[in-house]
Amino acid sequence: MHVSALVWAVTLVAIIVIFAVDLLIVGRRPHEPSMRETAIWVAVYVGLAVVFGVVLLAAYGSRYGGEFFAGWLTEYSLSVDNLFVFVIIMGRFAVPRMLQQKVLLIGVMLALLMRGALIAVGAAVVARFVWVFYLFGAFLIYTAITLARQRQGGEDDFKENMVIRWSRRILPMSAQYDGARLTTHAEPGDRAGNRPGRRIFTPMPLVMIAIGTTDLIFALDSIPAVFGLTTQAYIVFTANAFALMGLRQMYFLLGGLLDRLVYLSYGLAAVLAFIGVKLVLDALHGNNVSFVNGGEPIEWAPHIPIWLSLVVIVLVLGVATIASLAKASRDAG
Numbered sequence: 001m002h003v004s005a006l007v008w009a010v011t012l013v014a015i016i017v018i019f020a021v022d023l024l025i026v027g028r029r030p031h032e033p034s035m036r037e038t039a040i041w042v043a044v045y046v047g048l049a050v051v052f053g054v055v056l057l058a059a060y061g062s063r064y065g066g067e068f069f070a071g072w073l074t075e076y077s078l079s080v081d082n083l084f085v086f087v088i089i090m091g092r093f094a095v096p097r098m099l100q101q102k103v104l105l106i107g108v109m110l111a112l113l114m115r116g117a118l119i120a121v122g123a124a125v126v127a128r129f130v131w132v133f134y135l136f137g138a139f140l141i142y143t144a145i146t147l148a149r150q151r152q153g154g155e156d157d158f159k160e161n162m163v164i165r166w167s168r169r170i171l172p173m174s175a176q177y178d179g180a181r182l183t184t185h186a187e188p189g190d191r192a193g194n195r196p197g198r199r200i201f202t203p204m205p206l207v208m209i210a211i212g213t214t215d216l217i218f219a220l221d222s223i224p225a226v227f228g229l230t231t232q233a234y235i236v237f238t239a240n241a242f243a244l245m246g247l248r249q250m251y252f253l254l255g256g257l258l259d260r261l262v263y264l265s266y267g268l269a270a271v272l273a274f275i276g277v278k279l280v281l282d283a284l285h286g287n288n289v290s291f292v293n294g295g296e297p298i299e300w301a302p303h304i305p306i307w308l309s310l311v312v313i314v315l316v317l318g319v320a321t322i323a324s325l326a327k328a329s330r331d332a333g
Contacts, residue, residue, distance in 0.1 A: 001064050003234040011234075015241050018048075019109055022248070033101065038253040045246030052242065056235075066306040067230035068239055070313055074229065074271060075243035077317050078222045080261075081268055083251050085214060093207045095177075102180050103204065104248040107211025114216045115240050118223055123233035133283035136224040140276030143221050148269035163213045164206065172200040180204065215244075221272070228275035228282075229309055260328035267320025271313055278304045 033041075049072055057065025090100055125132050160168075178184035182205050186198045219240075226236045254261075284301035287293055 001060055001232050001234070003232075008234065011238065015112075018245060019105075019112075022245075023105055023109075033249070033252050035253065038249045041249040042246050042253055045242070045249070048245070049242040052238065056238075063306060064230070064232065064235060066310055067232065068235050070229045070306060070310040071226040071235055071239035072242050073310075073313050073317065074225055074275070075222055075239050076246075077264075077268055077271070077313075078218065078225070079243050079247050080250060080254070081264055082215065082218050083247070083254065085218075086211060086251060089207065089210050089214065093203055093210065095203075095207055099177065099180050099204070100251070101248060103207045103211060104251055106208045107215065108244045108247050110208065110212030111215035111219070112241060112244050114212065115219050115223065115244075116237060118216075118219055119233055119236050119240065122223055122227055123231070123236065126227055126231050130283060130286050131289045133228075133279045134289070136227060137276045137279030137283065140221070140224055140228065140272045140279065144269040144271075144273035144276060147265050147272065160210070161213055161217065164210050167206055167209055171205070172198065173206065174200050174202050176202070177204065178202050224279075225272055225275050228279040229306065261321065261324045262327060263320045263324040267317050270316045270320075274312055274316070275309070278309065 053065055053068045053072065056068050086104070090103070095103055172186075174184055174186065176184075181202055183199055184202050186196055186200050223236065223240070226239055230236060281301045281304065284292075284298040285303055287297050288295055292298075
């Protein structure tokens with residue numbers, strides 16, 4: 001798949017424009033969105049992803065179109081699962097509901113920038129070293145086992161990382177929010193001991209850093225998963241971008257529904273395990289590691305086509321979602 005510099009440039013500009021429009025809307029009118037508003041925006045972003053996938057399919061063929069849809073569905077589902085932790089972060093930092101939109105949007109933009117760097121490094125490594133698929137596959141299988149065993153949505157799912165702790169130490173910070181502002185002036189009696197009148201940061205930058213860096217940590221699982229479905233950096237990047245675009249609206253749309261998706265982690269664990277096995281089989285099929293089969297490819301290792309991967313992902317996630325909602329309905333009754 002050859003993607004010209006012009007196509008890359010147009011794609012990046014389009015993504016920047018979409019995020020800029022989103023930021024402008026949120027910045028002009030901070031508020032807690034209604035269910036109707038969030039549903040419309042989620043439908044718009046899902047529609048944009050579908051249209052992009054269809055264009056990719058028409059321009060580059062069914063293989064790459066299928067890889068995009070498989071990657072986007074996997075990334076989107078993993079992003080929804082990550083919303084559990086975002087809810088905990090918002091509660092931990094006591095972010096007012098009307099300010100949460102801006103926090104999520106800026107955090108997601110930071111995450112996309114950092115993911116772009118990871119994808120560039122990952123693409124370069126994958127292109128040069130086939131053996132890295134063994135590592136990716138083993139890591140995804142381990143992650144799947146860990147995900148299946150952990151309790152979803154617990155308070156222990158979020159722990160302040162080094163960047164957050166470092167930011168707390170060096171940034172003069174107020175204990176109170178000042179609307180959606182990033183900075184404010186210290187008032188007399190400031191609990192942090194800041195001099196009255198001094199310009200200091202509100203907790204907003206810290207929450208954005210928490211959202212962005214936490215999502216980057218999640219990307220250590222999700223990006224290898226997408227590379228298990230496609231080795232095309234363009235598809236990996238766009239799948240991540242479209243998965244992150246509607247995350248802010250999905251946060252408000254799902255709301256209390258997150259607690260009902262009790263089997264989502266198990267579904268995602270199954271998907272990650274499947275992709276992990278696929279990666280190992282691909283590595284065996286194209287093997288050049290000297291201590292495995294004398295450095296020769298292993299012909300019996302089956303190749304799992306992208307259409308089968310897409311079917312498995314859709315079926316597993318669909319069953320997990322339906323089973324979760326059915327259980328919630330039984331428990332409520």
